[in-house]
Amino acid sequence: MEMISALIVMGALCLSGGLALAWAARKFAGNENALVVQIEELLPQTQCAQCGYPGCKPYAEAIVAGEADINQCQPGGERVVKALGQLLGADYRPPAKVAEKPMVAFIREAECIGCTLCIKACPVDCIIGAPKQMHTVITADCTGCTLCIPPCPVNCIDMEMLPPRWQPERP
Amino acid sequence: MMFGLAKKFDGGLKLPPNKHGAEAPSRILPIPESLTYYLTKNIKETHQCIVNIGETVLFGQSIARGLGHQPDIHAAYGGVIEAIGSKAGPYDAPEEQAVIIRTSEYKNVYKHDDKIKNKSDLLKSMGVAGMGGAAFPTGEKVQAAGAPRVWLINGVECEPMLSCDQCLMREQADKLVQAIRYLAAEIMPGRVILALESDKADAVSAMRLALGDVTDIELACLPPRYPQGGEKQLIQTLLGLEVPSGTHAAHLGILVLNVATVMAAFDALAYHLPLTHRLVTVAGQGVSAPGNVWVPIGAALKDVLDFCGYDGAATLRVTVGGPMMGRAVNSLDVAVTKGTSAILALTAADELAVYSAQPCIRCGVCTEVCPARLQPEDMYFNIRAGRLNRTRETGLMDCIACGACAYVCPSEIPLVASFLYAQQICRIEDEQKARAAYIGDLVKARDARLAARRSVRMGKSASREAAARTVDPAAMEKVDAAREKARSKIDK
Numbered sequence: 196m197e198m199i200s201a202l203i204v205m206g207a208l209c210l211s212g213g214l215a216l217a218w219a220a221r222k223f224a225g226n227e228n229a230l231v232v233q234i235e236e237l238l239p240q241t242q243c244a245q246c247g248y249p250g251c252k253p254y255a256e257a258i259v260a261g262e263a264d265i266n267q268c269q270p271g272g273e274r275v276v277k278a279l280g281q282l283l284g285a286d287y288r289p290p291a292k293v294a295e296k297p298m299v300a301f302i303r304e305a306e307c308i309g310c311t312l313c314i315k316a317c318p319v320d321c322i323i324g325a326p327k328q329m330h331t332v333i334t335a336d337c338t339g340c341t342l343c344i345p346p347c348p349v350n351c352i353d354m355e356m357l358p359p360r361w362q363p364e365r366p
Numbered sequence: 367m368m369f370g371l372a373k374k375f376d377g378g379l380k381l382p383p384n385k386h387g388a389e390a391p392s393r394i395l396p397i398p399e400s401l402t403y404y405l406t407k408n409i410k411e412t413h414q415c416i417v418n419i420g421e422t423v424l425f426g427q428s429i430a431r432g433l434g435h436q437p438d439i440h441a442a443y444g445g446v447i448e449a450i451g452s453k454a455g456p457y458d459a460p461e462e463q464a465v466i467i468r469t470s471e472y473k474n475v476y477k478h479d480d481k482i483k484n485k486s487d488l489l490k491s492m493g494v495a496g497m498g499g500a501a502f503p504t505g506e507k508v509q510a511a512g513a514p515r516v517w518l519i520n521g522v523e524c525e526p527m528l529s530c531d532q533c534l535m536r537e538q539a540d541k542l543v544q545a546i547r548y549l550a551a552e553i554m555p556g557r558v559i560l561a562l563e564s565d566k567a568d569a570v571s572a573m574r575l576a577l578g579d580v581t582d583i584e585l586a587c588l589p590p591r592y593p594q595g596g597e598k599q600l601i602q603t604l605l606g607l608e609v610p611s612g613t614h615a616a617h618l619g620i621l622v623l624n625v626a627t628v629m630a631a632f633d634a635l636a637y638h639l640p641l642t643h644r645l646v647t648v649a650g651q652g653v654s655a656p657g658n659v660w661v662p663i664g665a666a667l668k669d670v671l672d673f674c675g676y677d678g679a680a681t682l683r684v685t686v687g688g689p690m691m692g693r694a695v696n697s698l699d700v701a702v703t704k705g706t707s708a709i710l711a712l713t714a715a716d717e718l719a720v721y722s723a724q725p726c727i728r729c730g731v732c733t734e735v736c737p738a739r740l741q742p743e744d745m746y747f748n749i750r751a752g753r754l755n756r757t758r759e760t761g762l763m764d765c766i767a768c769g770a771c772a773y774v775c776p777s778e779i780p781l782v783a784s785f786l787y788a789q790q791i792c793r794i795e796d797e798q799k800a801r802a803a804y805i806g807d808l809v810k811a812r813d814a815r816l817a818a819r820r821s822v823r824m825g826k827s828a829s830r831e832a833a834a835r836t837v838d839p840a841a842m843e844k845v846d847a848a849r850e851k852a853r854s855k856i857d858k
Contacts, residue, residue: 239798240806250809319808320815338805361409361459363790366783 231255237278238268242318243340245269250318258283266291270338297357298339304329306351313343313352374591375602377737379770381526381592381690383565386649387656388529392537394660395673397469401664402453402701403439405430405463408790412436415465421447426640427476428491429465435506437493437704440640442662444471454697456686456706458790464701467664478638485552485635492634493641493704498531498595498624499687501705504631507621508553515619516605517555519546519628521562521569522588522595525688528708530645531625533658535562535569539576542625545632546583552635555621558583561600563590592690593768597622599737611764646702648674652681652711661702667709668698681711682718689716690769724777732771732781738764742771742781749788754795762788 234255241251246267248254257263258279265279266288273290280287302313302322309327314320321337324330344352405413413430423429423441430439445467455462482488489505496502498520523531535542550558562570564587577583586604593599598609601620609615615622623631626644633639642663649656654675661670667684668676685692686706702709712718732742740761748757765785772781 238802240802240809242805242809251806318812319805320812321808336805336808358409360794362794363458363787366780366787 241338298354299337303351312346375599390657392658398669424476435503442642443469445469495704497626510616511621513554514621518622519560521625524595539572647708650711651713651715721780735770
């Protein structure tokens, strides 16, 4: 009799504990959307798609889904890998592609035929122009993503290097 | 005097004044062959050039427009624009973009139109910037302060070896009083206090004499202490108020202007004269005739030093600014800017600081002397370990780089140099974050635009379909009749 009551009590305890855990797992589940937002904030927002995803948000979603590694952001470089590693508790690894020096697109205006294809491709709307009018790049807003180069039918877009930004030396 | 019991700011040091040549009358630098004006600061664009190579400019003509609140730049002498390109700079970055004028035309003066009525815009267009060292845009400062509770005129000049403000007050005391009264009528402060240190006896007596019976300008003679001339420290000493971290004096309703800035602002507002010249202290054992010199902004350090008998062989280091806060320069082609208060040619006899960085012995003296109430040794260790965020939380951005901690450190650790480095890195990070946010906004704007266009298109096609479905029955009958006709013709 005593054994049976003990079994019933222990069983009930285990069951209630299990139910509580199951409820807590649903109630306090990590909010994936919040994590996506947090990751997206760390990314440089160039929308360059050089990570293999169409923009910074899709890349952040891919990281959360476990599809992408944390070292695929090229413009972010080492800084972003470190920040993502800190956020997600992942080990540091070198960036997959070494970021080149900051570049901006430049349209050779004499050759531009005014097809507006590059305007449609630009993710940050930094190319201005109209049909059959020459186009030009707002250098200050260009992120150097190179997405405007493939659609250009006359190959009149160059990537130009910006003067490297001076970094203070460690004393 | 009422300031005898004034509160003292935290920390600070008593330093030997070493003001060689302070008593000598000011001299005027002969017109240099060329003038250099910087368009960038640490490679970041601050000014937009508005002249072309080969163009002739007149004395006082605006050659670059300041971006944002930055004051414009004016030619100190007439001449021809010789070049626009990189030049050795006085800031941290080795080279800056600059406009170079070859002086040749001295007769004509550029006439500024007097359409601008707003005083802060006028100060900006006349190029007035803080002349105590940091070159903060004066127009912005005056605008932020509004009608201040207290207006402090800073003639403290606490840094050793510097004497340009002292010389200015001694020689132009009457004009300074006139300038203060003119500006006081413009900015309407509740109280006006002119602050000096008591060891500059000549300046104090000159100001007393010039003030005479004037009662609305209070004269505060403070016991010398470094860095009393810092804006926040001066407010704490005179008014017993502490400027909260991350804010400016304007938040407390206080405006602080250096004496030379007051003069420049007076010239700008009353006479529409741009800021083109300033008084610069030239000192150190490396010059034979130390003293204060009126120098056109844009003159090369070399020209100024040579005028004062520069001995290049004995000089170990040339700094722009005082011995505590100044920066060593690598090239004598560096030009004088609006914030250049001194050019020092330091030799072995000037007791140069040599940082040989021994381990920290945790003596805590740096914490005692810090006027911003920070813990330099803790910040230093965090910077060395790369924990910049932690350093930031402990007040890195409140460091005023006065150099008191490095001066007293028995282990000769380059404390201020580390803080300046860390501040720069933090500023660059902030900029990158702000840019990322800006680009993010552009992307969102584009997405919103595309979505709006898509919905408009969908709406249009939907309405077209709907229009096709609801046709006028009379018209439909006509169509049907026509169809019948056609069919009957085919059948025939």
